[in-house]
Amino acid sequence: MFWKKTAAASAVAVMSMLLPFAATAQEASLDEKINQAIAPISNVIAGFMFYSVPVGGTAFPLIVGWLVIAATILTLYFGFVQFRKFGHAISLVKGDYSHPDDAGEVSHFQALATALSGTVGLGNIAGVAVAVSIGGPGATFWMILAGLLGMASKFTECTLGVKYRNEYEDGRVSGGPMYYLSKGLAEKGKPGLGKVLAIVFSVCCIGGAVGGGNMFQANQAFQQIVNVTGGDESFLAGSGWLFGLVMAIVVGVVIIGGIQSIAKVTEKVVPFMAVIYVTAGLVIIISNISMVGDAFAQIFIGAFTGAGVAGGVVGALIQGFKRAAFSNEAGIGSAAIAHAAVRTKEPVTEGYVALLEPFIDTVVICTMTALVITISGELNSGLTGVELTSAAFASAFTWFPLILALAVVLFAFSTMLSWSYYGLKSWTYLVGEGKGKEIVFKLFFCLCVIVGASMSLGPVIDFSDSMIFAMAIPNIIGLYLLMPVVRGEVKQYWAKIESGEIKKVK
Amino acid sequence: MTDQPILVGYDGTDAAQRAVDYAGKRASAEGCAIHLVYVLEWSPYSFLSPQELEDRHKRRSEELERAEHTLKPALDTLGKLKIPVTSEVRYGHSGELICAIAKEKNASQIIVGRKGGSALGARLLGSLPLTLVQASPVPVTVVP
Secondary structure (H helix, E strand, C coil), X not given: CCCCCHHHHHHHHHHHHHHHHHHXXXXXXXXXXXXXXXXXXXXXXXXXXXXXXXXXXXXXXHHHHHHHHHHHHHHHHCCCHHHHCHHHHHHHHCCCCCCHXXXXXXXXXXXXXXXXXXXXXXXXXXXXXHHHHHHCCHHHHHHHHHHHHHHHHHHHHHHHHHHCCEECCCCCEECCHHHHHHHHHHHCCCHHHHHHXXXXXXXXXXXXXHHHHHHHHHHHHHHHHHHHCCHHHCCCCCCHHHHHHHHHHHHXXXXXXXXXXXXXXXXXXXXXXXXXXXXXXXXXXXXXXXXXXXXXXXXXXXXXXXCCCCCHXXXXXXXXXXXXXXXXXXXXXXXXXXXXXXXXXXXXXXXXXXXXXXXXXXXXXXXXXXXXXXXXXXXXXXXXXXXXXXXXXXXXXXXXXXXXXXXXXXXXXXXXXXXXXXXXXXXXXXXXXXXHHHHHHHHHHHHHHHHHHHCCCHHHHHHHHHHHHHCHHXXXXXXXXXXXXXXXXXXXXXXXXXXXXCCCCC | CCCCCEEEECCCCHHHHHHHHHHHHXXXXXXXXXXXXXXXXXXXXXXXXXXXXXXXXHHHHHHHHHHHHHHHHHHHHXXXXXXXXXXXXXXXXXXXXXXXXXXXXXXXXXXXXXXXXXXXXXXXXXXXXXXXXXXXXXXXXXXX
């Protein structure tokens, strides 16, 4: 979901060093002031989080390695669960194992759909374009591989999310890494460590929610709207605050006003947009079916030769891994919060369902974007990001950029709604529940929408991206310590299936 | 006296009340029981926001409680007529569920009320009586 321009980040870093001098010359504008205030902190945190080691001539951020290594270890530990139990996952989503008496409760499908609406977004459209424009078609291969490995991380975190959730007396449920870190590690005799990791996770999650899950989304959505309405000449150019205000009011009406009907409309439109996007992609791919073989050849050859790519094979690999991790959030822990609400007696069932998430997000949607870009021949046009994807689809359907702009705004909106919830859960974990405390966070969240849309806050975005990836540090430490618990859950679940205690109802 | 009950679709509206009154007369005449079904429309494939996911279980308990409360007057009315009456509240697609329950309970017929919506609306959106007329395994009576 989050795509980062390393070049832009370093440019911002240079800019922020020069800014104090520039600012003395004239009255500093508000966004410059905010940038100045935040840049020193943001630079340190971003520098730490995205600490990169040079590998084969390109910078490799260690945090991406941290995510991919965890995904690989979990894949091996659970014996390639993502391939062995893929069919079982589909059958769970279809409701084959759902008891009819549980009708009216949250189904596996609903938990998956809600979690997906939080992850499918800009990463699938823009992030992939960045990956193939820098890493070449070969980056796609590594992206798919990372997506497949990430399925094991999702499986683990979502199983834990359900197992250690809180069920309140009034029937509400609340789960996520903060609960499995604190409760799970307490069970393992490490209550202190669990508490610290849970608090670190919550703080980072709040940062990620208002940053990457909010300001970044508002900012990119506005940029895309300006682009389709005429770029710099657009009547909207420079009135980001207005766009932000409208967006903030709509978000506020949903999260503060509790007007779920707007959320409902979005939840219906977003899958629809996703379907349009995938259908358009498929039409382009099928109508150029003769070129698909060639595109896959480019993807495979590019993956192992790195021809024409800065950094060769390693360059392609890094780009692919990075975008996959940014897009499907496997190992970050965010999805476990949404998945925890499902109605099931067996936590591991939600784990199986959750492993479909990186598959749909990365292996299907991202791959399709990459194929369309490769087939369209726009790869060497010098474009990148949303503009590249837009141009690639426009080569087949001239009207597509408009649809894409609408999709970007809606994806941004649904991502904001999901993250407002993730942030709120972390906030209430830290300060306790209560109407007043929740309103404070929600108002702050809406304010951030306006700020995000109206300003070019490079350092703030940098900071929030860092916070989202920082969530992976406590979360993955927890996954390593708690993976035997998940293995235990798997064993007892399959014992019940074999004994016939759990069986298909359809 | 037959052991096949009459199945009545009920949702607390005036139309449903008319169906209950009519079914009461039929049941007295035939000397059979009445089974009231209250279906809460629900699809396991609908989309919910994260907040709705969290509240779902709580909401469901509240909805079930409210439905039982809504059923009360109908149960009382029929009880006064000395008709043996049972009821259930279920989540799902009303047409499919009522047909399924009719089979399950071996009902002799289904009686539902008609809200009197326009023909066009019913054609576009579908209506419970129309669905039942097309799919029901037993005779269907629609009370205007």
